Amino acid sequence: MVKQVIIVRSDISMGKGKIAAQSSHASIGAYKKVKGKDPEMVDKWEREGGKKVVLTAPLEEIMEFLKWATEKKIASYLVKDAGHTQVEPGTITALGLGPDTEARLEPTEKLKLL
Amino acid sequence: MVKQVIIVRSDISMGKGKIAAQSSHASIGAYKKVKGKDPEMVDKWEREGGKKVVLTAPLEEIMEFLKWATEKKIASYLVKDAGHTQVEPGTITALGLGPDTEARLEPTEKLKLL
Numbered sequence: 352m353v354k355q356v357i358i359v360r361s362d363i364s365m366g367k368g369k370i371a372a373q374s375s376h377a378s379i380g381a382y383k384k385v386k387g388k389d390p391e392m393v394d395k396w397e398r399e400g401g402k403k404v405v406l407t408a409p410l411e412e413i414m415e416f417l418k419w420a421t422e423k424k425i426a427s428y429l430v431k432d433a434g435h436t437q438v439e440p441g442t443i444t445a446l447g448l449g450p451d452t453e454a455r456l457e458p459t460e461k462l463k464l465l
Numbered sequence: 466m467v468k469q470v471i472i473v474r475s476d477i478s479m480g481k482g483k484i485a486a487q488s489s490h491a492s493i494g495a496y497k498k499v500k501g502k503d504p505e506m507v508d509k510w511e512r513e514g515g516k517k518v519v520l521t522a523p524l525e526e527i528m529e530f531l532k533w534a535t536e537k538k539i540a541s542y543l544v545k546d547a548g549h550t551q552v553e554p555g556t557i558t559a560l561g562l563g564p565d566t567e568a569r570l571e572p573t574e575k576l577k578l579l
Contacts (some may be wrong), residue, residue, distance in 0.1 A: 357489065359482075367481055368519040368579030374485035374494035375471065375517050382493055399549055403489050405482040433514055465482030 353396040355381060356459045358416060362409040365444065369437050370465070373430050374405055376406040377447030379426050380428030385450055388426070396450035402415045406462040413446050416459065466565070467510040469517045470573045472530060476523040479558065483551050486495070487544050490517055491561030493504060494542030499564055510564035514523040520576040527560045530573065538567050 357377045420427040428447040434440030478489045534541040542561040548554030
C-alpha cells in the first residue's frame with residue numbers, strides 16, 4: 352500500500368489550525384515532487400484512497416528523517432513557515448514524505464502519531 | 466492575493482493528527498481541481514507562498530459553503546473520511562476551497578479560525 356507521511360514538530364507550540372495548515376503545505380509539497388517524477392506512484396496512492404499519516408517528532412529527528420529520505424530517494428518537502436503567526440519567520444514546522452510504499456516508509460513508524 | 470481555504474467540521478470530535486490529515490486531503494483535493502482548470506491561478510498562489518487558511522464550521526454551514534462555491538465556480542473538494550479511526554465511515558470532515566482570489570473567497574472570512 353502507498354501512503355504519505357507528514358511529521359509535525361513536537362518541540363514548538365502551534366494551535367490546531369496552524370498544524371493543519373503546515374501539514375497541508377507538507378502534503379502538497381511532497382505530492383508535487385512525486386507527481387513530477389513518479390506519477391504512477393501518485394495514481395496508485397489515489398486509487399487506494401490517498402492515505403495520509405500524521406506523526407510528530409522534535410526538530411532533530413525531523414532533520415534525520417530528511418537526510419534518510421534523501422539517501423533513500425524518498426520524495427520529501429520541508430516546510431519553513433513564513434512566520435506571520437505563532438512562530439518566527441523561517442521556522443521549520445513539518446516534513447512531508449511521499450506518497451511512497453509503506454515498506455519504504457516503515458522507519459517512520461517508530462514515531463508517535465500526532 | 467490568492468489563498469486556499471480549508472473548513473474543518475466543528476461539530477464532530479477529531480484529534481490534532483486527524484484534523485491535519487483531513488485538512489491535507491481537502492487541500493490536495495481542491496488544489497488538483499484548480500490545477501486542472503486554471504493552472505495560472507495555481508502558479509500565482511505558489512509564487513505568493515501558497516497561503517492556506519484553516520477555518521471551522523458545523524456541517525450545515527460547510528454544506529452551504531459548498532453550494533455557494535459551486536454556484537460561484539470556486540473549486541471545492543469535500544472530504545469524506547474512510548472512517549478507519551475516530552469517525553464513522555463516510556463522515557464529512559472538511560471542505561477545501563481554491564486556491565482562488567481573496568476577493569472571491571471573502572464570504573468565508575466570517576467563519577472562525579480553527
